[in-house]
Amino acid sequence: MVRGTVAALTVAFVMPFITPTGSAETGTEFLGLDAGPLGAQWQAAVDGPQPYDGISPDLAIPLTMSDGTVLKADVLHPMKNGIRSEAPGPVVLSLDGYGKVALTVAQMLLQLPGLEQMVLPFLERVIGSVDLTGTALEGITDLTQQADSGLIEAAAVDPRLVRAGYTIVHVDIRGTGTSEGRWQVFGEKERQDTREIAAWITAQPWSDGNIGTAGTSFMGLSALRAVDSDAPAIKAVFGVVPSGDTFDDITFRGGGFGVGFLPLWLLATNLAKMVPDVEAIIAGRFDPVQQQKWLADRLADPATYLDMVANLYTALHPDQFSDRTREFADPDSSGRRGLTVNASEVSAATFVVTGWFDIFGSSQTTTWSQLGVSPAKKKYVIGDGYHAGGGVAGFGRNGMPRLDTLQRAWFDKWLRGIDNGVDKFAPLTMKQPGGTWTTSDTFPRKGTGYQRMYLTDRPSGTAPGARYDGGLSRNSPTAGRDLTVAPGLASLCSRDTATSLAGIPSIIVGCTEDSRIRETEGLTFTSSPVTEPTAVSGPINIHLNVSHEAADGYWVVTVNDVAPDGQSRQISAGQLVSSMRAIDDSRSDKSANGDYIRPVYYIDLDKRQLTVPGEPMTLDIGSDPIDTTLQPGHRLRVDIFASNFPKGLPPLAVLNDSQLKPQHLQLDPDAPSWMNVALSQPIPE
Template sequence: MTSRNPWSRPVGRRSVLVGTALGATALLAGSQLRFAGRSRAEGADPWAGWQPPVQSFPNTFIEQNVPIPMDDGVTIRADVWYPADESGAKVPGRYPVVVTTHCYGKALLGAMADYSRYGYVVVVADSRGTGASEGSFGLLDDREGADAYAIVEWAGTQPFSTGKVGVDGFSYLGATAAKTAATRPPHLAAANFGGAPTDPYRTFITQGGNWSSSSALWFALELLGVAPLPFTLNSYGGLDVQPRNPTTDIATFLTRLQTDGSSIPYRFAELQRLIDGSNNFDNGFWQERTTDVGNIDVPTLVYSGWADLFLRDTPRDFRALPLERGSKLMAIGPWTHYSLPKHIGSRNDQPIDDLLISWFDRWLKGIDNGVDRLDPVLLWENGSERWAGHDDWPVAGTSYDRLHLTGTRSGTSNSLNDGTLTALPAATAGSDTEVIDPLAGVCSRQTVQYLGGLPVYLPIAFFMPEFPISEFPGIDQIAPCFRTDDRANEQGALTWTTAPTGTDLLFTGPVALTLHGSTTAADPVWVARLSDVAPDGTARPIGEGALVASRRALDPARTKYSPDGDVVEPFHIHTHEAVLPVPRDAVETYNVEIWPTSWRVTAGHRLRLTIDGAEFPHLLPNASTPDRLGTLTVHYGPDRQSFLNLPVHQGAFP
């Protein structure tokens, strides 16, 4: 089935009769309805016309622990990085300012690029309750947003400032940058944020309502911001360790422990609330920490990687930015969260730092470098392994095509059922059942993805510190199970596979699974994985999604539908009040959100869907784990069509 643009919300799920009729006419005519718009010619260089920045200062001077007063009497402390000459002395002058705030300790991590050597002053602030800053840590709460607003305004009015400020950050730093930009400080003139969990409940803390390993990883990493460090780490262009005077850091830390103790107990209290499930809902706590990027009114660059653990929010953020062409840009590369370096450009050999600096050069300095004339959407195209430029998200020419689950054997998989995916609806009713294995998925791409690539980077850091990591982009993808064969995860699971494609097929965007399922478990998790199956049988992982059965309630106002009513981008409610019963053996409808991708299935390859009941360690055990055990049964047939919805913009599946 083919459908039109789902991003303009129809009036009612099935009320756009004209769109439905047009879809049926196109299907009968053997044609496809696709989004209007322009997409760059295939094979063209999407980076053409962009001029990367040129370094203008040889060194950086760092002023440590500069106090910034807040309106409630708390003092936030920041390190201020200035352009410096050959001798390391600060070069006087007025410069645009880049601000970043975070919870990991400003001595350990600065801005995302070496802005000071390109003519910027950089203000790196410890979030309230971390590092040398006073107060209590609030984990992206409104108070942290108010602090960031005040820091931007302070930076914009200092003698070293031109009055133009940009916010910058990646990961948690990206979330704070987005939150800051959404508060609209008057001196803010541009923003960039990457790998940012702007909807932390759905993207960071859980997936589909199940506690995620990414949140456990973060609760370990953010403890780095608790204790002071005796040095400042400047890793731009090589490791440069600069001594610190830790007096202020230590004094603030001791005072914090003596007064409210929030530096450590608060963090473990929040971790415990996730383990026991008491805070595993999209409640007021998480809603306060969600950023409405629709409030951002300055030119904004967002970026992520197809295997980034926070990928979900980046395309959604780009789509929500109320900005004109040229003033918003999105780049998604072949990266995990911690991929180092992240490469871009015509030959995919330039650091993404160049793009970040160029963005601020354009909007904070007025340099005509062509960055605002790039295609607004720059995507790494998996399968063809190249960059492609597009006008918008979803990309021009996209149609949503159904691939139906059927009981016909494909003869390609050693799974429990070896079913077939086909463009034709299932003509015969059937079902397939598996027993849930709580350790399923232990060797899957998601193990690496949701630990940010650290299974590769940590051993290198500890055991091979001299390894020239900058010369090996994407080295995190050599981790076991990341790019290799996913067939091991199919044994004991259920699969459906297409016939080989006759020509290349390209799909780009979010993927949705509409599933009719029943279970003997009290509250299982449905896991859906996609893979690209080569002629030799190798199954290369593409992406996945997950949904806890009781969390299946959709928010119709935020879910994207096709005009004929198909769910093409689910948005689940996830509040305590929205939890639905899971009657034993009752057939229910589940809409599983599979995170977006851009993937070329080359001629002769197949697409495979795997359905499982666990994905360990990505989907972590918690107090609800006993409810996850039992059987899963997938139903299909004339009255219960289960199907994938794929955002296809080149070719068609058989």
């Protein structure tokens, strides 16, 4: 009740200062950052009396799929006065890849007397009070300030949903946890399983036929893919740091394999799937025959896709790639297609919480734009953070609703049909890097337009430690110059490294909030300072005129916000293996003048084009979408590098062709290089 009272008082003070966001598409007036009286209503639904007072678990339920594979499920039922409810109600489904046991146990522990009412709020206050601003570990503060945002509860699929009358169903994905089969990594069998699980749920007496999906990270990916599985009963999703395109986000972005994250993730998932089904013993459902089948499946494929990683870095030529490796280099393969959500076919109401620098941050705004639902049914919260947390500090304060409150309101609206106004929450709520929260119903935001900014040989005088200090201008260069950049390891001290390692290195801000160490290996091109706040919004493309000394190369770009004191904060990044430069125009976005905004690469072995040493060529390198504001005195900068370990490392066959030789950027007035970026106004010369 305290949270609801505070929220109501805050609403009364803040509401007069809020300007709502309008939608040209629907005519709907969306809420600003403060949800106002509606937010107080949502919080009251969470804090007020609930129809049930407990949770009754039903563990290790075997679900037999159409091919005979047995998946295991835990079902958490509402309970009152010690009696399990069998009344039909909505269901929240979580498809687990690390094993459902841990999440089920965590949700049950939260029901211990006093833990939710006293211990958790106390821990939120204590953790939230930790402030290391101004120290070498300042990044820890970015994590602690999220303690009261409701993120933890929402990420854990808030068990309070059960006391509100929802049934929560956890299912171990095929080949993971306690389920039989071989792990497919979002293959077609998993989609079929989702349809059959949904059919099983709707046939149960405790289900009213309305299903929502929820989860975080791996489970968030599964939740988002579930709404693309042709299961009509799945009507809503609430995902935390998921991905709409795992292939482009982290697997083979621009042809560089995500070596910093993927091998560790694959190893963790393969280890987790070896834990036997202890719950079945506790629940009296232990089946020796079924357990033998589970063990046989694990022994048949103990290290799923780790063989592909090994093959990537032992094959000296593409002819030596295994069939599994070739599958991921084929855009038409089922394994490759399974890594991308078919967003345009999604009809379920979709709410996603993520961060600009999440390992899956590259695809978020594209997925939001392509979702086949109206702005009332698609909401993305994008924080100034990483996979660990998302950077959502501010939610739960100053009238902004908590994320667990939004999760409850979202499911109440789309699974129960309660007209609570959550559809009026802003379609996009974005934390600008180093700035404040903003809302929008378009991306890029209204009032911005794409324009070229050319890379020139005019020194900016702002990058004395960089390998090269050039200019960034609306005017094409007037003089030619050949610039050299070579592979190195300075990328270890960068925001890209923090991104690839889920944000863990971000606690030390010397590398993540300032690129000047990395820039010692890079070519920098910096604009004049802006004289008034200037919005930068949307995906960015860097068009380069280059040449190579070998048959291949690897180019990395970042876009940075440079402060008057010289601090260079990375706000966007992209990478491209030169031989994988072929662009699928049918899926790419362009400006009115034909310049690429968001190039989409085939990443197809059959379309690989080796480079000719010494011969100039052009590359279009897509850089991550962003929404930020350059403050007066700040500048925009483009950095160019030839390596990005550990975020991206090309396969050994590419490295063998490139020989890790230096690469060349040509500043040529007749074939200029430029950045295509959406700005609210031109940057002064």
